[in-house]
Amino acid sequence: MLNMSIDNLIRANIRRLTPYSSARSEYKGRADIFLDANENPFDTGYNRYPDPLQWKVKDKIAKLKGIGREKIFLGNGSDEVIDLLIRIFCEPREDHIIILPPTYGMYRVSADIADVAVREVPLSARFQPDVEAVLKAADEHSRLLFLCSPNNPTGNSFSLEAIGQLAKGFPGITAVDEAYIDFSAQASALSLLDQYPRLVVMQTFSKAWGLAGIRLGMAFASEEIIGLFNKVKPPYNVNQLTQEAVLKALDNRKQKEQWVQSLLGQRTLLAQYLSGLEFVERIHPSDANFLLVKVTEPRRIYDFLVEQGIIVRDRSRVALCEGCLRITVGTPEENEKLFRALVEF
Ligand SMILES: *Cc1c(COP(=O)(O)O)cnc(C)c1O
Numbered sequence: 001m002l003n004m005s006i007d008n009l010i011r012a013n014i015r016r017l018t019p020y021s022s023a024r025s026e027y028k029g030r031a032d033i034f035l036d037a038n039e040n041p042f043d044t045g046y047n048r049y050p051d052p053l054q055w056k057v058k059d060k061i062a063k064l065k066g067i068g069r070e071k072i073f074l075g076n077g078s079d080e081v082i083d084l085l086i087r088i089f090c091e092p093r094e095d096h097i098i099i100l101p102p103t104y105g106m107y108r109v110s111a112d113i114a115d116v117a118v119r120e121v122p123l124s125a126r127f128q129p130d131v132e133a134v135l136k137a138a139d140e141h142s143r144l145l146f147l148c149s150p151n152n153p154t155g156n157s158f159s160l161e162a163i164g165q166l167a168k169g170f171p172g173i174t175a176v177d178e179a180y181i182d183f184s185a186q187a188s189a190l191s192l193l194d195q196y197p198r199l200v201v202m203q204t205f206s207k208a209w210g211l212a213g214i215r216l217g218m219a220f221a222s223e224e225i226i227g228l229f230n231k232v233k234p235p236y237n238v239n240q241l242t243q244e245a246v247l248k249a250l251d252n253r254k255q256k257e258q259w260v261q262s263l264l265g266q267r268t269l270l271a272q273y274l275s276g277l278e279f280v281e282r283i284h285p286s287d288a289n290f291l292l293v294k295v296t297e298p299r300r301i302y303d304f305l306v307e308q309g310i311i312v313r314d315r316s317r318v319a320l321c322e323g324c325l326r327i328t329v330g331t332p333e334e335n336e337k338l339f340r341a342l343v344e345f
Contacts, residue, residue, distance in 0.1 A: 004171050006198060006224050009143055011091050014232060022235040024049050050240040053230065057243050060250040061218065065190060071220055073229040076237050078179060078204045078217030083110045085200065088228050089143040089173055090116040097144040098137060100129050102153060102318045104177060107146045123320065127154040129162050135169045143172040149189070150180040153315050153326045155286035157186040167196040175200040180288035182208030182260050190220055197222050207289060208260050209249055214242040263289050267329045273339045281323065290328045298323050301345055308341040
């Protein structure tokens with residue numbers, strides 16, 4: 001199969017597109033008086049449009065990750081990154097994406113909204129990608145391969161070797177979703193970026209950083225791919241409040257690291273607690289901040305916990321996750337309460 005250049009993978013309308021040119025992107029220098037964007041001139045702290053390319057934020061992330069700032073895109077959550085990838089690379093009703101279920105639901109929803117078909121190549125019983133089967137399922141209309149590692153809802157990581165093999169052999173764009181990478185014992189696929197020009201690595205501030213409410217996702221890729229994101233994104237997709245909040249968090253990295261350490265300790269403890277319960281059949285190994293737990297009566301346990309004011313995620317009707325509940329690791333107090341409720345059950 002011929003290895004496609006990125007230019008050949010872009011939808012024709014996107015290649016031809018003249019992007020919107022905002023006032024802030026046309027004049028970038030300093031000035032005393034800005035009368036170019038129809039803003040309200042009275043200072044509210046937020047009367048000006050934000051930096052469309054969020055350079056202050058990117059400079060900090062670049063330093064943290066050891067990657068050039070031109071290789072970073074920031075979106076309104078990873079969900080915007082997923083949506084943009086599909087809109088840049090997939091021609092509706094012609095091209096398709098490949099996903100490896102059971103996995104994160106947004107890949108399919110974004111594809112469905114865009115009227116782009118989805119090919120599924122299920123994970124193995126041990127939740128690993130079948131590299132050969134994925135490459136066999138790919139053809140010239142396979143534009144995107146989504147790999148979620150650590151995977152939601154199974155919690156395990158894929159080996160960097162398998163990710164590399166897929167990135168090498170897949171003819172389209174391979175997007176590795178690393179929403180849970182901060183909790184993982186395995187290294188990030190960021191180290192593979194220089195080797196594979198069609199690789200995109202996605203991360204987020206929604207999990208370990210404790211900032212799901214500000215909606216900020218990251219994509220790391222070649223400058224060519226980042227340029228495409230910037231061409232297609234809404235001009236001011238990351239608002240001023242979000243940019244300020246994340247700058248503050250990035251200056252307080254220790255806090256994030258403390259939370260991660262605490263959650264990893266709690267994950268181990270919770271797994272120990274749960275393994276002693278009679279109705280728990282299996283606790284899947286987790287590289288994330290949640291546990292996928294196979295139980296004898298998932299629906300009854302779910303309903304019982306709801307009555308106690310504790311909500312977990314019922315994944316028992318998802319193929320390969322039969323009988324499983326997905327339980328997020330909470331604070332020590334929350335985990336204790338969960339455990340006590342389960343003992344009562
Ligand atoms: C939670 C999660 C995200 C986060 O999405 P945001 O839009 O950044 O909040 C992305 N991917 C996966 C697999 C997730 O579980």
